[in-house]
Amino acid sequence: MSAAPVDLPRWADTALVPLVSVVAALLVAGLVVIGIGENPLEATALLLRGALGSAEGIGFTLYYATNFIFTGLAVAVAFHAGVFNIGGEGQATMAGICAAIACAALGSAPGFIPGFLAAPLAILAAAAGGAVYAFIPGWLQAKRGSHVVITTIMLNFVAATVIVYLLREVIGKPGSMQPETPDFPAAAILTPMHQLLAPLGVKLPATPLNTSFLLALAALFAVWLLIWRTRLGYAIRTVGANPRAAAYAGISPAAVTMIAMAISGALAGGLAVNEALGVQHRLVLDFTAGYGFVGIAVALMGRGHPVGVGLAALLFGVLYQGGAELSFDKPTITRDMVVVIGGVLILFAGALDGLFRRLVAGALRIGRGAA
């Protein structure tokens, strides 16, 4: 008979609480902006205009959102199985390495594989690389009892070192001082959106936005289908919510943990697809740039639901793109300030979630009492 967890109506849980968190985070961020002597309203206007005020801004925003959708979904799928995969960075790194190797193989034997298959093969290689690299900590937890949080973070460091070695010694561009691969074969590259839509008469400014974005949207739908509409998703949710009940139901928590981790890693591989195959067209060092970690915040904010993950990814996309514009216009607000705002958002949406749930529950009760 301890204090029951706060129970809220569904709409409040999925929409109102995250909204309140975001508003509270923005208010705190506003105070910081005031603290350095700038007008927070003006800063907000600049940020929004930079992110959504032009076709170019929107393109960049959606490009960032693509990364966050993939890494957010990766965390969400593992979370449904009750494991906290914080190894998105390492899994994306491995995915990038595998995609680069696949591209190198395609490039060394041109004509061996039909051109239209090159990009799908490179994407599959990325997904497989991420999946295998996430399966390892899944297996370690399921069979050896090593906690995923520890092993995934350790494997992030391993991947970060492996990519340095490979770019320096094995798959790097010969004769280049930069730690990067040669350009991928053109057939393996994902079409930029402005080129894709140009034949249809839609004129878009050149942005990094590419067909990975469509892949990310498909991934949102696929994850929804998987988690809420398939037998495997049922097993994943059962294991995540109550492993004992899963064992009772004849579901093997060990097997489900490993499968969910592999799916999670494959989704994290989407980050490499967007960055390497879609934007850079080669593998560069540190292309993951912390997107894997922000994915944790995206998944938490989105409550593990694809719709929520999509919206949270968009929000972080706005913040990244708008923040870049803002720091350009207002030299006092540096890139670091934008990182601070993102950090406050993560803190409020993730860590302080329970606080806002309580506040919202209290407000709703008062409202009902008055009615």
Next chain:
Amino acid sequence: MEAPVPPPAIELIGISKRFGAVAANREVSLVVARGSIHGIVGENGAGKSTLMSILYGFYEADSGEIRIAGAPRIIRAPADAIAAGIGMVHQHFMLVETLSVAENVLLGAEGGRRLKGGLSQVRAALARLSQDYGLAIDPDAIVGELSVGLQQRVEILKALYRGAEILILDEPTAVLTPAEADQLFALLRALKAQGKTVILITHKLREIMDVTDRVSVMRRGEMVAHVATGETSPPALAEAMVGRRVLLRVEKPPREPGPPVLEAVGLSCRDGRGTETLKDVSLTLHAGEIVGIAGVAGNGQSELLEVLAGLVQPSRGVIRLDGRILSSADRHPARLRERGLMHIPEDRQRSGLVTAFAAAENAILGYQHDPAFGSGPLLSPARIEAHARDAFAAYDVRPPDPALKTAKFSGGNQQKIVLAREIEREPRVLLVGQPTRGVDIGAIEFIHRRLLALRAAGVAILLVSVELEEVMALSDRILAMCGGRVTGERVAEAADERDLGLLMAGVTDEAA
């Protein structure tokens, strides 16, 4: 006007407490006379525990007044309650198992930084208390090594050491053998003789009749009756609790058992720490027969169920289903379900249900691969919901709302969800653990009828329950377990409680 009689030990006047939309206590009033044993009965969720939690300071009442020995008291925390002379013995003991009896009694009442003075005080007090009440206990014994009955005694000593004049006991006999329960009641009578006041919360009507002076009945957060125990009867109390007439004991027609269906020979099992939890257990279930396992909780019954259901692999022994030995691959919950061996687990909230799921989703737990619930890898929410709607109607699950989160159903209705799921598959063997734990009286009758209907239909049933009355009422044969062994077998008609109690305490036929 004022008579010189002492004021009542406790007066609760108009206590109300709401949790969100639920009124757990509504205008509850209660008078407990000094030096009496007062019983409080009611179904699960009737508000007994809430009321006692308010009295002990875990919750604060929204309105109402508490008077102790005639004086109004404000109780905001357990410390206030202890200061007012109230002691509570919880259903789950609040003891540190690695400490000695004296150290446990001292815990929270150290009275200074150095333990030595306190400990010698405790020793002196324990010696005095054991003289006064015949509570013999070694103050240096390690609590974890004591029997459950003695651990409960430590809890009572703790309360008395803190000067409790009023003792609240919450379901004290749930973990005791019949003999230990009798000892507890003797102790309660001794406390009463010394002028202490005892409040006994229980759902066992027989205990109320045995030991209390007065009894109060709660239903849906309200007090519905206060009567002198001598002027009431179990059926009358049951009717007051449920609000309608109930059969306390269902009719069990005689039935010839059929051929053996499930046989276990020499089953042994070890837990994670290597302790042997099952020792050489053999049993046979025949078609159309209910075999009951009598035993105090924690004597191997749970492990027996888990081994037979394929959740735990035995370290030794053989299980035969329909005469064929089950290989280790066969001993898997999913394979066994396919072969008609269903299992209603002891702890439905921890293993039988995913309480975070919608009720409809729980109605397919374990059968999520059934083609009827979808096509290929996909599940069909419409079909799952339709299935749940039918099942809930047939088993009178309330509310019959498949979309409602399972955690929001009462214990009895959660149990009905599990029951419906396992029984509607027409099992040939049914393993049932604690079918009526935490289930209210009205639902108990329903569940018992269902089990007997299955018996009539030729299902072989293994019934594990800590409620000896339930085992005796339903079973054809009764096996008693103690320390992981089967200590004896009785035909139900010839079994009596005293005899089974001895077997449950480990006194085997050979030793007697």
